[in-house]
Amino acid sequence: MPSTRKAFRAALLHSLADPAEVGIEASYEYFEDGLLLVENGRISALGPASELLPTLPADLDIVHHRDALITPGFIDTHIHLPQTGMIGAYGEQLLDWLNTYTFPCESQFADPAHAEEVADIFIKELLRNGTTTAMVFGSVHPQSVNAFFEAAEKLDLRMIAGKVMMDRNAPDYLTDTAESGYLESKALIERWHGKGRLHYAVTPRFAPTSTPEQLTLAGQLLGEYPDLYLQTHISENLREVQWVKELFPERKGYLDVYDHYQLLGERSVFAHGVHLCDAECARLAQSGSAVAFCPTSNFFLGSGVFNLPMAEKHKLNVGIGTDVGGGTSFSILQTLNEAYKAMQLQGARLSPFKSLYLATLGGARALRLEDRIGSLQPGSDADFLVLDYHATPLLSYRLKQVRNIAETLFVLMTLGDDRTVKQTYAAGNLVHQR
Template identity: 50%
Template sequence: MTTHLYLASILHFTQQSNHPEDDYTYIHDGSMVTRNGKIIATGERKNIENQYLDVVIHDFSGQLIVPGFIDSHLHFPQTEMLASFGEQLLDWLEKYTFPTERKFAEPEYAAHIADIFLRQLYRHGTTSAMVYSSVHQCAADALFAAAQRHNMLLIAGKVCMDRHCPTWLQDTPKKAQIESAELIDRWHKKDRLLYAITPRFAPTSSPEQLHLLGELAQQYPDVYIQTHLNENLHEIAWVNSLFPKHNGYLDVYDKFNMLRPKAVFGHCIHMQEHEWQRMAQSGASIAFCPTSNLFLGSGLFDLKTAEKYNIPVALATDVGAGTSFSMLRTLGEAYKVGQLRGDQLQPLHGLYLMTQGAAIAHGLADSIGNLNPGTDADFVVLNPNFDELTTLRFEQHNDVQDIIFALSMLADDRAISATYIAGEPVYQTHTE
């Protein structure tokens, strides 16, 4: 087994924290050791370097190693419709999303886009993601197969919807349950792959479909659930008209046995007080999608209230309503949302929401989200000085919090020197 030694500054969060901006580990002249896809040591270069002599050395001096980014909500079939002009949520779905997703009935096309989608994640430093596929079972198969080739920790699921969408995108209640169960049996816990039961959102699933998906969730308590919640005011009014006997949007999922740990709800912008309270009791978590929320004009997420109720929150791009695969740029948009709400998001707090905080939200902190010994060697090498402007920016200001903040505003894929999954490079620009 080959041992690898990486020389760089090291930044990560070793444990769960309510104040990650003050509770982090930073080693300026650091090193990290990996073997057989696992991290076996991190520390000061002078302390680590002499302990491991028979190693392959990767010298990233002057750069920064952080845990691989975790994107907790995005749509792989929407890769090609990124940055489509105009519309709010419901019209945007009709005009752009549904026609694009129709193409994924073809297995070869789905496989083609799956490869592009994963390459975009890797070149932006994302090593794990929670992904919506299309309604087609073959598209989910293509995505899982592509991720498996890179030993990626991926959570994904086939979208289920049997109404209020074009007939050529509809499944049926029973078909959604059967095909989801087949995908669970085929992919869940195969290598590092995990499955998420995925009703698109309550309006596109009939009560019968939600009932059968809830049955599936009870049958497989260790699978994930992902869907959308309280994103748009018109959407909420629609849900209330479709489910008049329920006490709000969250109650729909609750009554159909889909509100529990390992359930991740995207957006959660327009929450009622009783919904905050119920979600806190349930053990579910929230995917905060600032870029998408601003792009579609949906609203401003209330991070402070979510944290007041101790609801786990993870940052997410929500591609394709989100306009970038970059989690760093998504962090910048989260900061802007906080500014508009009068709640300042500290840069390392934001980094926590896309690394250790996200891993904790998904129950995966033993595997990803940090650089602790024993975890999988999923990590990113950041080059803060990736162009003339950033080199100028960091000449006088190079505190690690300032570096992360500036990168959240200025970075793109050029800031990523290398992305490693299970100790193997999946993207690399650095010449050693």
């Protein structure tokens, strides 16, 4: 393939490290008038425009975005493809919400045509909101994952997904068996894992909907394919936590169920963790596992508030998750708005640079992909977005009052939404234009 060299001029901002570990000032790099060079789908250079412009060929086209900020693409570490059609469903907490809304909606994915239609809508929504990588739950039907990966492959997106494994405590029309869940997952792994920029995640929905036999086979899959991901839910809701104790009385607690079946590890992501204890956070960190912090759905379903300071104390990897359809927005910007409020309720601060980290490099580290995504470092995949300072009249007016990049970033995360995302690029290609 011929070299495809592109240049983008705008303000540039990306995370270098976790502010909780290195302090705010050392955690990011910012160029007020920067230049980003992309070659063959990867970032080849970034820096001040004044330094890089003289080094470029005279005939190279430069896309200049005035009054805009380029950041790495956002990373959503927890979201449900089949719940797109029930986002914003009224009036229930987690377990009743699953039975009333979620399971009937997911049943529609037995139809491959329906799966294709929703996969198309879902990916367009991700890209419209600047999300270039997501860790995605399918339904129990393999066709949900096939439809998603087929759509993602066409756009050369870096995506992670898996078929839900669920062999009990769910409607008959929506359960697999321990054996069929294993075999269907294995077939999907053979077809998709490592194809282009796609990765497979073994996906037991959560401990209450899998028998010990199914959890054993989920662990077996991780042993058979060492670079697979694992995604599931943990300690989201107090009734759920109690239910797990009743179903697994021989285990010390919720996390110990997953630990016993060898589901913890460096590519394991546990959604929510609202009611984790200190010892469980320590064990997750020790195993290299990560938690997806999903503030919007935690508020919407009345589940509680994630203790980010406790996670930081244990150096536990944390990414941000929209958790659509328990979450009510595909927008990572809006999700960070909710994350800030979650910390305020605990008397804690969430700096805009920590928010940026959670949405980009922190998510990449949670997924063990920081060498590929999550920053604008040379060698990284050219997954980035352009945020428009004039996306709405209020945003435009409010940003005239700011004094520095910290204030700018915080306003974008508080007032911004899908309209703020002017363009989204994946592997150097324009995949969304507002």
